[in-house]
Amino acid sequence: MSDRYRQQVVDHLVRPRNAGEIGDPSGRGESGDAACGDVVRFTVGISGNVLEQVRYKVYGCAACIAAGSALAELAEGKHLLDAASVSKADLEDALGGPLPAGKEHALTLVLDALHKAFEDHWNRTAGEMLFHAKSGRAIGGRSVVAAMSGGVDSAVTALLLKDAGYDVATVTFRLHDGERGSRSCCSPDTVLFARDTAHRMGLPHFTLNLKELFNRRVMQDFVGSYSEGRTPNPCVACNAHVKFHASSFLADELGFRHVATGHYARVEEGPALARPVDESKDQTYVLWPVPRDLLSRTIFPLGEYRKTEVRAIAEERGLAVAYTPESQDICFIPDGDYRKFVRKNVAAEPGDVVDRQGQVLGRHAGVVDFTVGQRRGIGVSAPTPLYVNEVRPRSGQVVVGRKQDLEVREVRVGNLNWFLDPEEAACVQVRYNGSPVPCTLEETDDGGWVASLDEPVIGVAPGQSAVFYTGDGERVVGGGVVARSGS
């Protein structure tokens, strides 16, 4: 196509459909930026998941005006699931073919604005509910809300479910502001990429804004843990309070039975959480806090696949995500420098570095810089390597000792979440990539549990997860947070 506009574009420009703004909308979404030269605003009226009214306003080039008009016309009157499936290709069809070179951005922009209006609708509906949702209405048939991060695992998850005959709706969560490659005019690239991927599979895509929830339950907890001398696991916190609750909320709203994520794990009858086929990708360790009622409606399709197979599926089916790199870091700290992140958020007070007898060996700049088992950055020279044994936030002391001083035989665990009878717990895993150690478990008077380990384990830090497995090591009995450890 040349750089001239087609007749359909000019027609939408001169006779825009559904122009205007709803005074009291169910949702309102805006994309673009006056300084970039394009702003699109959608307002929607939604009733019973049907998009009864769609109105739009645009300041922008002819392509933006026409694309917005075409989208408003396509979406109005549709069920949300159908409206959320309208893709860039659908818009091009409505406009008589591809836009002139350099104008494709208009399609992204108008879709983003409409989807933000949907997002606003969900967030208005959710209100406080999103923070507490634990429902499992479990209505509907083979239907599932699949969480999509923009990576290969979650994309293949959605694809496998679709292939298996499920009605699939995809959802991407806005969790924090540090997302990759933000274009100033639109949503971050991760959201746009996930939306594109879903649309290419012919699936509806939604977004939910969970920034407040995520900040409260994950990021603040992360920062607070360090200043209290604990070692947090933000993925555990997210699974405990955010991801599954939000997916479940959307499933309830859409009348869908299941939720799904791209975790490598399996859900068995019970429900019970079991290790996946690909043990090297096992994520059961971070899934222990998912509430039982949410786990019972959860599907983890990737539990049956090896990672290499997942990549092969993505490649074979032409998903662009096939080549995205593995995400390793904490998602809200893209550069991986979590100390810098913590220090940005809390004041650090200097304190003493002491040995196990309480003798002062040196000074440190703040307890937030230390975690149990740490060897680097202690700043005290000694004939044998020193390890952080304990962090005492109240006195500001960092206790250091030898490696063997880190050995523990007893782990106290709180905040427990059980899937199976605690009697079945035969071993405990205290690190993401650790191996389970045989143990015996006893309940304490204060409602916590004590695991007595058959063999010593190095460096068990308060704040980490302790996950109990069955005797064959295959199923998660339950898990909790390490409160304290001892020898």
Place this chain on the structure above:
Amino acid sequence: MTDAVYLDNAATTPLDPRVLESMLGHLGARRGNPSSLHAFGGSAREGLEEARAGVASLIGASPGEIVFTSGGTESDVLAVLGLARSAGSEKRHAVVSCVEHAAVREAAKRLQSEGFEVSWIGVDEEGLLDPAEFAESVRPDTALAAVVWASNEVGTVEPVLELAEICAAKDVPFHADAVQAAGRVPIDVSEAPVSTLALSGHKLYGPQGIGALYVREGVSLEPIVYGGGQENGLRSGTENVAGIVGLGTAARLAREEMDDRVTHERELRDRIVAGVEEIPHVLVNGHRGRRLSNNVHLTVSGVEAESLVLFLDSLGYAVGSGSACSSGGHKASPVLLAMGLSEREAFSVVRITVGKDNTVEEVDDFLEAFSTAVAQLRELSPLYAG
């Protein structure tokens, strides 16, 4: 589009039928190469020299001072690079205004990348240069200064006479881009001490692809095209004879008809200004008095330029936009930013340029269409509150 009204004469003008007629004799079987010795060549040479005299007459030059080029852009680039490169190794500085056409601007940037220092002279909010500031920037090591005679965007007519005199007094070559000014502003190089001056055919009802550079006798210029040494060695390559003849005719007509054209254009221009000023939040950019007779440059608050231009196009009116949107980012005009417009304002500008053939009736119809288009796009705009 036969009924369309053309109001984008700064982009290009219609070809005058009289110009076309004069060209036809050089487009048929009797076409010759001016360098040839035979009769065909002689006839071409005659046409060439007659045209040279015609162009010279428009600006008060001698025919020998006219070099034909492929257009305004080539003339500007030849002047800027050519003056700089023949200035001598101790002169590595250029003075250039912030409101130049892209040809001069980009040529100056090219000089920068070759190690020249460039002083960019700003303008006030009406797009007018300050001669005092200009004078301060001209130094002993200045190789050249370049200023647009009248802005192709906002139509402001710069104080070129004064600027050229400043340079002449300091013995610094001065280039004037008169592509838009020629035929609308009286230009006489015997009064304005410019060293070089750029002209274009298709802004003067002449053909596209032809231009001229006036090079004052005695001014030395390094060519940018090498070859057979045509045009005094300044522009090698077989001449575009038909184009040159067309430009010659267009220049003669422009000189003869200038007063009538300017009077007519002013009437239309002022009618448009009066009409659009009745619409709220429409601002005229550029200088009110020192302004090209055909130019109306507007900021239409709350409306993006491209959508307005295409809307008007669909109603049968052709006007120019001041910005281009591509790949998700608009590029604001550097000229408008230099005048102090914000990026957002710079995305909302349109340029309406009348010509000798437009009529009062066309202008009145246009004003009605313009008002309709602006109202509808503002109705749609989330950035316009009324």
